[in-house]
Amino acid sequence: xxxxxxxxxxxxxxxxAGLLGALTGLGGGVVVVxxxxxxxxxxxxxxxxxxxxxVIATSSGxxxxxxxxxxxxxxxxxxxxxxxxxxxxxxxxLTAMVSIKAIxxxxxxxxxxxxxxxxxxxxxxxxxxxxxxxxxxLRLEGEYPAEGGALKAxxxxxxxxxxxxxxxxxxxxxxxxxxxxxxxxxxxDQAMRLPFKVSTTTSNFMIGVTAxxxxxxxxxxxxxxxxxxxxxxLGVLGGSLIGSRILVRxxxxxxxxxxxxxxxxxxxxxxxxxxxxxx
Amino acid sequence: MTEPARRHTPTAESxxxxxxxxxxxxxxxIAVLLRIGxxxxxxxxxxxxxxVLRHPEAPVPDYRIFHAPGEASSTVSTGTSIHSIRAVxxxxxxxxxxxxxxxxLLLLIATPIARVVFAVIGFARxxxxxxxxxxxxxxxxxxxxxxxxx
Numbered sequence: 001x002x003x004x005x006x007x008x009x010x011x012x013x014x015x016x017a018g019l020l021g022a023l024t025g026l027g028g029g030v031v032v033v034x035x036x037x038x039x040x041x042x043x044x045x046x047x048x049x050x051x052x053x054x055v056i057a058t059s060s061g062x063x064x065x066x067x068x069x070x071x072x073x074x075x076x077x078x079x080x081x082x083x084x085x086x087x088x089x090x091x092x093x094l095t096a097m098v099s100i101k102a103i104x105x106x107x108x109x110x111x112x113x114x115x116x117x118x119x120x121x122x123x124x125x126x127x128x129x130x131x132x133x134x135x136x137x138l139r140l141e142g143e144y145p146a147e148g149g150a151l152k153a154x155x156x157x158x159x160x161x162x163x164x165x166x167x168x169x170x171x172x173x174x175x176x177x178x179x180x181x182x183x184x185x186x187x188x189d190q191a192m193r194l195p196f197k198v199s200t201t202t203s204n205f206m207i208g209v210t211a212x213x214x215x216x217x218x219x220x221x222x223x224x225x226x227x228x229x230x231x232x233x234l235g236v237l238g239g240s241l242i243g244s245r246i247l248v249r250x251x252x253x254x255x256x257x258x259x260x261x262x263x264x265x266x267x268x269x270x271x272x273x274x275x276x277x278x279x
Numbered sequence: 280m281t282e283p284a285r286r287h288t289p290t291a292e293s294x295x296x297x298x299x300x301x302x303x304x305x306x307x308x309i310a311v312l313l314r315i316g317x318x319x320x321x322x323x324x325x326x327x328x329x330x331v332l333r334h335p336e337a338p339v340p341d342y343r344i345f346h347a348p349g350e351a352s353s354t355v356s357t358g359t360s361i362h363s364i365r366a367v368x369x370x371x372x373x374x375x376x377x378x379x380x381x382x383x384l385l386l387l388i389a390t391p392i393a394r395v396v397f398a399v400i401g402f403a404r405x406x407x408x409x410x411x412x413x414x415x416x417x418x419x420x421x422x423x424x425x426x427x428x429x
Contacts, residue, residue: 004332006339043345049360053384060390061317064310067303074306078398078413085420089428096429138409208391209417215388216425222348222360226380227340230328233387234321 003227010040011231018058018239023247024259025200026114027207028236029055029178033107034266037279042228044100044107044279048177049223052211054236055179059208061237062244072201073142076156076194080166080187081206085213087170092214094175096221104274107176111267114182115260134159144198154195162192174214177223179207305401309394316390323383330376361385364425392421 001009013035014028021028029051036047066072095103135141140156156162165187173180181203188199218224273279331337348362361367361381370378395418402410 001339002335003337003339004335007328007332040342042342045345046342046360053387056387056391057317057321060313060387060394063394064307064314067306067310070303072306074398075410075413078395078410078417081395081417082413082420085417085424089420089424092424093429209395209421212388212391213421213424213428217428219361219363220348220428222346222362224384225340225342225360226327226377226384227331228342229384230324230331230380233324233384234328237317237321 007227007231010036010228011235013039014054014232014235015239015242018054018236018241019243019246020239020259020262021058021236022240022243023255024114024118024263025181026118026263027055027179027181028058028240029176030111030114030180030182031263031266032232032236033177034111034270036232037104038266038269038273044103045095045221045223046225046228048095048103049218049225050177050229050232051236052177052214052218053224053229054233055173055177055211056208056215057233057237058240059179059204059211061241062204063208065244066201066204069145069197069201071144071195071197072205073194073198074205075138076140076142076188076192076198077202077205079138079140080163081209083163083166084170084173084184084206084210087167087172088174088210088213089217091171091174091176092217094171095217095223100279101274101277103175104270104279106172108267108269108271108274110172110176110178110180110182111263111270115263115267117182117186118256118260118263140192142198144195152195154193154198157193158191162187165191170210170213173207173210174217177214177218179211181207301405305397305405309397309401312397313390313394316386316393320383320387320390323386324380327376327379327381327383330379333376392418392425395421 014032017032017035018028020031032054033044033047033051036042036050037044135156138159140159141154143151143153146152165183169180169183169187172178172183184203184206185199188194188202189196346359348360361384364385367378367381367385371382395414399411399414399418402414
């Protein structure tokens with residue numbers, strides 16, 4: 001295989017990964033890492049390095065679209081980024097201390113969890129309750145345009161729990177080179193009871209900053225290989241842009257179902273390959 | 280559009296709160312800058328990529344075996360990873376495709392950091408002390424990671 005065909009194969013795969021990531025709402029990284037590792041036999045450390053870079057590209061590139069919708073909450077995001085960036089430093093440092101096998105198994109579990117979480121129905125957006133002490137002091141509240149255009153107020157609940165889960169989300173992001181959007185949404189949607197749209201868009205806002213906290217450590221460990229990151233970053237970015245266009249126009253529940261099955265298969269394969277030492 | 284009725288808790292009313300519109304305007308401006316950064320990074324990466332691929336006889340780098348920074352040579356070439364920010368800039372003089380890609384990747388990594396810097400400035404201008412400090416903490420964590428993270 002020449003360098004051109006190899007690069008084009010990685011580019012094509014990354015476009016599909018970005019497309020899948022956007023349509024499932026899981027992000028491109030969670031798809032591209034297992035594909036690079038399982039299909040192209042790329043060392044997991046180079047795979048997560050290339051993925052991390054593509055995660056930053058998608059997060060920063062999509063920011064304009066999300067911000068215009070008016071759902072994301074910059075204060076809640078910034079406050080929770082204290083947790084995700086600290087977690088990311090811990091996770092990224094762990095990559096040099098634990099075995100590839102362990103990283104692969106954790107990755108497989110996160111894939112399985114992500115696939116399941118993409119099916120979970122969103123809860124009814126609760127009416128704003130009185131803010132607890134911490135949410136009140138930190139002004140973790142806001143309004144979002146509900147259906148019909150009226151503004152609905154919301155207040156964050158269970159702030160310490162949300163903050164703790166965000167630290168875990170950051171740790172997984174640093175350990176696996178992914179955005180770990182599914183865990184971020186878990187913290188905001190399930191623990192803090194923020195409206196679903198606010199959770200998903202604020203999560204996107206946080207993903208890039210979280211990934212940047214791992215980037216310096218990845219560089220120092222030599223995980224970021226320019227010639228590999230090049231097709232992965234361009235492909236995932238392009239694929240996710242196409243994916244978000246499709247999302248606006250089409251109903252994707254069937255597509256989402258098919259993709260979730262693909263993700264489950266990748267998760268099982270990741271765990272199997274790790275256990276049998278093929279990774 | 281009329282100013283929407285806001286629900287305040289008693290303590291929140293005593294503070295001067297920035298309006299939703301102010302927040303929104305700041306965020307849109309930041310987002311546009313981010314997009315410009317991502318486009319510029321993608322262009323650099325693509326240019327570097329074309330330069331690398333202009334040598335089709337070059338062997339495919341072996342990504343199956345990981346080389347820790349100490350093992351490989353310290354130059355940024357097709358088959359080696361980025362080891363430090365300083366190395367990227369010193370290698371730029373060689374004008375190799377890989378070094379152009381590396382520069383694009385560094386620019387990309389800088390975009391979310393720029394986002395936090397803009398948030399610090401934005402909150403400071405709104406005289407929101409609490410969130411100026413919160414953003415500064417995030418910025419300090421990022422700086423620590425980039426400069427000292429292991």
